[in-house]
Amino acid sequence: MLQGHGDDAYRYPNQIIADFSTNVWYGGEPLGLKDYIFDQWATINRYPEVMAESLTEMVAAHHQLSSGQVLINNGTTETIYLIAQTFAGKKTTIVTPAFAEYEDACTLYQHQLTFLPWTAIAEQPALSTDLIFICNPNNPTGEVFPDLENWVKNNPQTLFVVDEAFIDFTYQMGSSISLINRYPNLMIMHSLTKAYAIPGLRLGYLVASESLIAEFRTKKQPWTVNTIALQAGKFIFENYEQIQIPLQQLLTDKKIFTETLSQNTALKIHQSATHFFLVETLKQDAAKLKQFLIEKHGLLIRDASNFRDLTPRHFRIATLSPEKNHLLIDALTEWKNLC
CATH class of the missing domain: 3.90.1150.10 (Aspartate Aminotransferase, domain 1)
Incomplete structure (x- = not known):
């Protein structure tokens, strides 16, 4: 859309x-970010890192994961389309109402779509699809689904694509990134643009098993994260505790x-x-x-x-x-x- x-x-x-x-x-953006970026301005005279390797290491260390479990992307939207491309033609469920790009990306790559109303997920229904997209906290409703682990555990045949773009705006749940090593059927999309007010830079990341991330890397285009966005990401994780x-x-x-x-x-x-x-x-x-x-x-x-x-x-x-x-x-x- x-x-x-x-x-x-x-x-x-x-x-x-x-x-x-x-x-x-x-x-607005965190105090000091603008000056930091301007100090790094000369970096735009060279190509950025092909896969944002240095920021990948920082994000992985922040979450106590391996670098092979993290993929830095040009905002959550790139992540959504990359997932849809990788699993083209699969049976996919989207929990609604939802961010339109889940449906648009899946339609582009010929997914067989079904839709599950948010009101129905409290019962944690058994799933018969290959993937499910859920935004948690949800956009546009702002609702949270706090018992996601049990649903993931009981549907090992379904890949859960969880969008945590708004996880920084609620106290009613914590991130599911801590569950990644327990559930190979779980993927978490995380945004760095909402809480840090830099949507114009386009920056986010995906956390998943090493085998899934390796598969996504075979489809990902080079240089999708520009140098300024990369520097902004480094600033965020270098100053994480002070800029919330x-x-x-x-x-x-x-x-x-x-x-x-x-x-x-x-x-x-x-x-x-x-x-x-x-x-x-x-x-x-x-x-x-x-x-x-x-x-x-x-x-x-x-x-x-x-x-x-x-x-x-x-x-x-x-x-x-x-x-x-x-x-x-x-x-x-x-x-x-x-x-």
């Missing part, structure tokens, strides 16, 4: 003063935000375990609301109607600063009164 994601302010002539459509940390987002404050602000929004009778707020959450407009639809907010207030939300299993009334918003949150609260009150 080339169009229809969040953070699409570039498509509108209006000045956007607050972007609630992206679930990237609103506080203020999650407790962010989730406290989200609680206040959602409680205030819930007083608006034109909205239905959905609970989530992350800083972003789904909302339904009970008047008109999300597309019209999005246009109203852009044109009248310079505010951007994520029209979520193109997520499978959602409706034209669904939209997603992320928590920003309290000041910007109040701008949206006031604008949505105006929307309620006008409709």
Whole structure:
């Protein structure tokens, strides 16, 4: 899906003063990263490492894994398409609603697709497909599935592709990377762009068994991670403990935000375990609301109607600063009164 994601302010002539459509940390890149990258600027005069070998070693050491269990990629999207290519034509299940690129990548490589609603996974159903994609915490709902290990254990014939792009935005679960050495049918996709606010650099990694990573490497194109992204990754892991987002404050602000929004009778707020959450407009639809907010207030939300299993009334918003949150609260009150 080339169009229809969040953070699409570039498509509108209006000045956007607050972007609630992206679930990237609103506080910007870690302090010191910009200067660090500029100090490494001369590295762009040479080709980057073919497979981001030095960053691979750092990520592996961070997770106490071997370098053969880690593959650095040009964001999670490259990882998704690489997995879909490697297992072309397989029977694949996608837990929905979900990031559209799972379905798009699998369709491109002729997977036989089935879809499993998030509401059905609490029962941990037996699986009959070769792969299953699950985003945990989920995008766009912000829900978490805390008992993943038992489901993986009971379905050894199915490869679990778990997207942990938003693992840094919740306290309700920890990463499943610690399970990698126990379950050869588990793969974890991890993003380095959301919590560190560098989506423009495109950087992420895959953790899996050595045999799976070796297979992916035979399909991966060279030099997909540019030198600046590589340096950013090194900075992140060299300064990991000092640059984490203020999650407790962010989730406290989200609680206040959602409680205030819930007083608006034109909205239905959905609970989530992350800083972003789904909302339904009970008047008109999300597309019209999005246009109203852009044109009248310079505010951007994520029209979520193109997520499978959602409706034209669904939209997603992320928590920003309290000041910007109040701008949206006031604008949505105006929307309620006008409709």
